[in-house]
Amino acid sequence: MATSAKFDLDRGMVITGKWRHRRYRVERMLGEGANGKVYLVQQDSRLMALKVGLDTADLQSEINVLQALEKQQKKGNGGSPFLYDVDDLKLRSGKEYPFYVMRYVRGTKLPAFLAASGAEWFPLAGYNLLLRLADLHGSGWAFGDLKVDNVLVADYGRVELVDYGGVTAFGKSIRQFTEIYDRGYWNAGIRTSDAPYDLFSFAVLCVQLFEEKELYRLTAGTLPQNRGTAELLRLAQQSQQLKPFSGWLARAFAGGFRDAAEAADAWNVVIHRIGRPSKPVPWWTKALFLLSAAGLAASAFWLAGGFG
Amino acid sequence: MKQILLITDGCSNVGLSPVVAAAQAFSDGVTVNVVGVLDGGDIGEYGAKEIQEIAHAGGGMSRMVNTRQLSQTVQMMTRKTVVQTIQQAVQKELKSVLGGSGALEELPPEKRSEVVRVIDELGETSKLRVALLIDASASMKPKMAAVEEAIRDLMLSLQSRQGVSELSVFHFPGDKHGDDATLDLDWTTNLSGVQSLFPKLQMRGTTPTGPALQQVAQYYRESMEERRRGGEEDEMRSGYVG
Ligand SMILES: Nc1ncnc2c1ncn2[C@@H]1O[C@H](COP(=O)(O)OP(=O)(O)OP(=O)(O)O)[C@@H](O)[C@H]1O
Numbered sequence: 001m002a003t004s005a006k007f008d009l010d011r012g013m014v015i016t017g018k019w020r021h022r023r024y025r026v027e028r029m030l031g032e033g034a035n036g037k038v039y040l041v042q043q044d045s046r047l048m049a050l051k052v053g054l055d056t057a058d059l060q061s062e063i064n065v066l067q068a069l070e071k072q073q074k075k076g077n078g079g080s081p082f083l084y085d086v087d088d089l090k091l092r093s094g095k096e097y098p099f100y101v102m103r104y105v106r107g108t109k110l111p112a113f114l115a116a117s118g119a120e121w122f123p124l125a126g127y128n129l130l131l132r133l134a135d136l137h138g139s140g141w142a143f144g145d146l147k148v149d150n151v152l153v154a155d156y157g158r159v160e161l162v163d164y165g166g167v168t169a170f171g172k173s174i175r176q177f178t179e180i181y182d183r184g185y186w187n188a189g190i191r192t193s194d195a196p197y198d199l200f201s202f203a204v205l206c207v208q209l210f211e212e213k214e215l216y217r218l219t220a221g222t223l224p225q226n227r228g229t230a231e232l233l234r235l236a237q238q239s240q241q242l243k244p245f246s247g248w249l250a251r252a253f254a255g256g257f258r259d260a261a262e263a264a265d266a267w268n269v270v271i272h273r274i275g276r277p278s279k280p281v282p283w284w285t286k287a288l289f290l291l292s293a294a295g296l297a298a299s300a301f302w303l304a305g306g307f308g
Numbered sequence: 309m310k311q312i313l314l315i316t317d318g319c320s321n322v323g324l325s326p327v328v329a330a331a332q333a334f335s336d337g338v339t340v341n342v343v344g345v346l347d348g349g350d351i352g353e354y355g356a357k358e359i360q361e362i363a364h365a366g367g368g369m370s371r372m373v374n375t376r377q378l379s380q381t382v383q384m385m386t387r388k389t390v391v392q393t394i395q396q397a398v399q400k401e402l403k404s405v406l407g408g409s410g411a412l413e414e415l416p417p418e419k420r421s422e423v424v425r426v427i428d429e430l431g432e433t434s435k436l437r438v439a440l441l442i443d444a445s446a447s448m449k450p451k452m453a454a455v456e457e458a459i460r461d462l463m464l465s466l467q468s469r470q471g472v473s474e475l476s477v478f479h480f481p482g483d484k485h486g487d488d489a490t491l492d493l494d495w496t497t498n499l500s501g502v503q504s505l506f507p508k509l510q511m512r513g514t515t516p517t518g519p520a521l522q523q524v525a526q527y528y529r530e531s532m533e534e535r536r537r538g539g540e541e542d543e544m545r546s547g548y549v550g
């Protein structure tokens with residue numbers, strides 16, 4: 001339901017907060033969604049991201065989540081601050097909008113990253129994304145609206161999540177979701193927030209990365225009551241890149257991981273299995289093995305003191 | 309919290325004005341939302357205007373969508389209405405405490421945080437009832453599968469809330485001659501046992517939107533009275549908002 005924003009902030013414009021009077025210069029728009037627009041801004045030559053909301057209560061609810069997360073992180077490992085400022089801005093038209101300022105996350109979306117760097121980066125990027133989810137799950141939150149638009153990848157497959165509008169404390173109903181990533185849509189469970197909810201979305205995201213056309217065909221052509229995880233899994237098995245992960249994906253679709261930390265460990269096991277390919281063993285290794293086994297037996301015999 | 313969600317694809321053509329009926333429902337504390345289902349067909353300027361006005365009079369919102377977007381729209385509207393209903397109640401409180409209009413925007417950002425936390429908490433935990441009123445006139449026939457899917461999807465979202473959520477379903481015009489609307493499903497918290505919501509629907513020509521709305525509002529009143537007589541303590545414990 002895109003109630004698209006009726007405002008635009010132009011490059012070079014200077015925004016002054018109504019309450020705290022901090023000033024930001026607009027560089028360009030980074031993206032827009034159902035809830036507002038995000039701009040790259042500058043303050044004393046520091047780059048930041050500024051999100052302008054369409055609805056004060058909605059945006060505040062998102063800010064509350066960010067503040068709670070930050071508080072938890074400070075108690076823990078003192079993670080870098082994410083939220084810099086919260087205020088309102090007034091446009092020349094006289095209309096006021098709420099905004100908040102957060103850390104600017106450099107990066108591209110996963111499809112572009114993989115296209116540029118190669119699909120061999122997929123397992124690592126996936127692992128890093130699972131670690132990000134694990135941070136949230138460790139604090140009792142699900143990300144909720146995990147989708148391709150909300151994952152940014154920087155160099156070497158470093159991953160950051162953006163758009164915390166869907167983040168939901170475990171046990172409450174997911175605040176915001178996107179149909180194709182939603183387990184309810186696939187007849188695989190309700191929309192109460194828990195860690196497996198995100199892992200389901202993660203698995204759909206994997207399928208989307210490599211079988212996008214087929215996935216859309218599936219959503220367009222299948223009767224709702226026939227929509228199921230078996231179909232998703234079938235797509236995963238078709239893909240060269242996903243095949244090694246099909247066991248992992250099956251478990252994620254079935255809600256079989258406790259949380260993202262456990263899922264990340266299991267993912268890592270698959271990565272290492274790919275690293276050490278279990279190709280058919282050539283005949284000469286077997287011969288070598290037999291030889292050395294024979295040698296070992298001989299030396300054991302010798303060590304044991306021979307027949308004497 | 310009480311909502312009526314009207315799903316239609318055209319103009320009312322008999323009986324009381326649906327705008328009046330929606331205004332009446334709103335006075336009774338029931339919010340009326342309206343979805344117009346397009347799908348190639350044209351609702352027409354007049355129909356579109358009526359849909360907007362019904363929602364306006366009913367204190368709710370309206371959207372025009374294709375069947376593909378129906379589930380997501382219904383789910384979002386219901387959720388947004390819950391938040392708005394609570395926001396209005398909270399705003400009234402704030403107004404009496406702080407003066408001014410009580411609008412969130414008037415508070416400095418640090419103060420909003422607490423208010424919104426309360427709104428979110430109530431939105432998740434308070435009791436919710438949604439009565440769906442489905443236009444079953446002839447032109448809706450090809451859209452009924454999507455309507456049923458949207459209803460099941462809504463039930464799923466409601467089940468995911470912490471607060472008790474119930475849903476009921478009506479279609480109009482009613483099956484018996486002269487009936488404005490027929491109840492397909494009484495208040496329920498679960499649809500998994502229901503094979504088909506509209507097993508043998510006869511699609512007819514008239515569209516008595518106003519009288520049908522009135523009937524659903526009446527149904528709300530009756531079930532509230534039943535509750536008052538039956539489980540007064542229940543009601544107190546769960547605490548209706550709005
Ligand atoms: N901190 C950030 N750094 C860089 N880019 C960002 C940042 N936050 C958001 N973006 C970009 O802006 C886009 C829109 O932001 P966001 O998703 O928060 O808006 P939204 O209205 O909540 O969208 P949605 O409809 O997906 O919920 C994102 O997809 C992302 O590309």
